[in-house]
Amino acid sequence: YHGDKHLDSAAEINERIFDRKNRYNLAQVEFLPYILIPNALESDRSALSLINDREKISQFFHGNPTGEIGGQVKGQVNLRPGKYFVKHDIYISPEGELVLNQGTVLNFDQSVGIFVQGKFKAKGQKNADIKFLLSSNKLSNNYRSKRNATLPVGVAHNIINSTLTKFSNQSIAGNKEQKSSISFKSMQPISYSSQNIRLSNGTEGLLEVKIGNEWGTVCGYNFDIEDASVACHQLGLVLNERDWRLEKSEFWNSKNSRIMLLTNVKCTHLDTDLTKCKAERLSSNDFEGGWCPKGEVGIRCFPVAWAGIRFGMLTQEVILEHITVEKAGLIDYRTRQFGPALQFDFNRFAVRDSIITSNIDSGIGILWNDVISEPNDDRLQIIDTKIIGNLNHGIVTSTQGIRIENCLIADNKVSGFHYEPNFSRENQEELASWIVKQPIHNRKTSVFIIVPGETASDQSIYLGDIGRQVYVYVPRRPTPMSKPFHLLIRTDPGKRIGVMAISPIFLTRSSESLRLYSPLIDSIHASKMMWDIRRNLTTFPFIYPGYRLMLEYSTGELPYGGILLLFTPKQYLRNIPGEPSFVEKSNQEQREMNTMIIENNEFIENGKGISSAHCSMNIDLNGNYCKRYGNETIIVRNNVITKSKGAGLFVNSFAYSSMIPYSLLVNMIEFNEMPRQEYDI
DSSP states (O other): OOOOOOOOOOOHHHHOOOOSOTTTTTTOOOOOOBBTTTTTTTTTTBBBBOOOOOOOOOOOOOOOOOOEEEEEEOOOOEEEEEEEEEEEEEEETTTTEEOOOOTTTEEEEETTTOOOOOEEEEEOOTTTTTTEEEOOOOHHHHHHHHHHOOOOOOSSOSSSOHHHHTTTTTOOTTTHHHHHHOOOOOOOOOOOOEEEEEETTTTTTEEEETTTTEEEEOOOTOOOHHHHHHHHTTTTOOOOSSSSSSOOGGTTOOOGGGHHHEEEEEEOOTOOOOOGGEEEGGTTSOOTTTTOTTOBBEEEEEEOOOOOOEEEOOEEEEEESSEEEEEEEETTTTEEEEESSSEEEOOOOEESSSSESSOOOOOOOEEEOOSOOOOTTTTSSSOOOOEEOSEEEEEEESSSSSSESSOOOESSSEEEEEEEEEHHHHHHHHHHHHSSOOOOOOSSSSEOOEEEESSSSSSSEEOOOTOOEEEEEEEEOOOOOSSOOOEEEEOOOOEEEEEEEEEEEOOOOOHHHEEEEOOOOOOOTTTEEEEEETOOOGSEEEEESSSEEEEEEEEESSSSOOOEEEEEEOOOOOTTTOOOOHHHHHHHHHHHHHHEEEEEEEESSSSSEEEEEOOOOOBBOOOEEEEEOOOOOOEEEEEEESSSSSSSSEESSSSOOOOOOOOESSSSSSSSSSSOEEEEE
16 A cells, blocks of 8 residues: 555655656656556556656756755756755756856765766865765665664764864875874774664674674674675665675674674565574574684674766766765665766866765776867866775776876775776676667767668768767677678868777677778878777777778677777877977877876875776676776876875786886885885786
8 A cells, every 4th residue: 555545645655656766777667646446557548547647757856945956957957055955866968957056065865866967067166165965864764764674763874984184284285204294093983783783893893683682693604795784774884795794803802702692694685684584593592602613793884875976978068176075975775886976987077176085985986088089188187186085995997098186095995096997798888878878969979870780881970070979889789781881980181080999899709890990082091001899909099090980890690789989080180390290299199098197196094005907808708898008108106105004006917927017206105004015016
């Protein structure tokens, strides 16, 4: 029973039926709230309630007395300065624009966030930041109503006591002697417990349960992630599947020694109380309390958070200056999905003079950097920003091209900065879906979809003006065809063509092939320069020096599809007397696309200062994509890396035979806790 038509409104009943119905990545649902005549849904239209009761899309709303906002932004929305409460995901469609003014504060409910596909402008001023915070209302009440769980009264959601205060007096521009002498004190954990379950050290530690009037521990025999998830949810916390099981040395001491009350715990996703899950119990004489081959259970939980801000593949314009992002990173507690507080799927933008702090995943995450568009001094930069106290990495990127300068990166649990050029097949396909499954309503972006057997061959695409981007996509599971498909990509004479392979051929067993080459009509480059997406994947991205480029695609007998390429026009490099030649300029441009610069930053008290992981193959057997470059450069210059819990610089490789040269220029790496050496390669 969800309600009665005479007592409840359609909106109230809808809220009871659909949980998280406004997530931006869910299909639209047409909701028919009432059947007026039993068993007459298909036979009689009069049996259905009025059409105006149907709720399809939650539109963005603001200006109401409660200050609640959320939903879809289609046109331009300019929010006046003030405090707002975000109850539903804010989705900015490709034709939409959201403008936030200085002093605006957005308070988000748990797991609610912003997804940007259009324009997003958040430009604060010094002492008037635009703030994105976790709502201070009683989220545990909402949680209890959804899970029917028993939660502790007055659970404090400020579990991560902001570490910003202990770094607030730290000067980014200070001298190195002053930087290296800083000392910080650890903070006492906040206690979390419910009536019959608790952890020994705040959000982590020895798991203790109360059976009857006795407190005791849980044996680790058959204790798995589902059991730990129930325990964390019962405490009003969430579980991160990448970091939940503690070793005995991390939680055990003689003062916590108690008798074991439960073993062989078998919770399901429907359970809400660990003590009521199916298990063997000491009170029922199911086992001997002093014997446990797996030892006592220690787990780590994470505080609740809002989802964060995600900038999608089609995002056109973003301004992020003087903003504060705090306590984000929880996308969905049910599926245990976490993400960076700021995530850029295709980064064309800059973050300046901002604070990213106390998030339960990484602070800033970047998948792809747009390195082939025309250079712009205000893009692909993170400058003068404090990234502090995040429970994963401070900054994590999967591709080259970013510049990080004059930042304070401190107290991040795993590492201050992490580079790992690895994409799962599912992740790449999800990125492509945002481009090809919805209409694009702007002049800067278009999509050409190759459907073998349906799309006529020997077509051409005109790239247009500088700044325009054209995606070429081959859908999944294309129909095999006997003849190759040809597509001519052209721009104006005197321009060049930038090319990126965002999603290559995923499976080695796929029979398809895709090649790019200079057509014969291009007399200057009649030598047929050729790039095969299978054989020459490490050469992407690149700038083709001509203005006409031929794409040839063949399916073979068993094609997989899912290929996504990006093309954009580029200005021609002219030979000017006294300046470097065309070839020298082209080589320098290619080096800059494959270069990352980390300069004049402070890395203090992170798990590792700077870390990276490199791979030796482009595509593995499961179709996961590792972005390798023919020649890549990471410049680490004039940084201070100090008091790391592990290495100051840690370079890892998935293959023992790989050789990764690093050059460190005028850096201070000291007082890190890894023995014998300050970096590990």
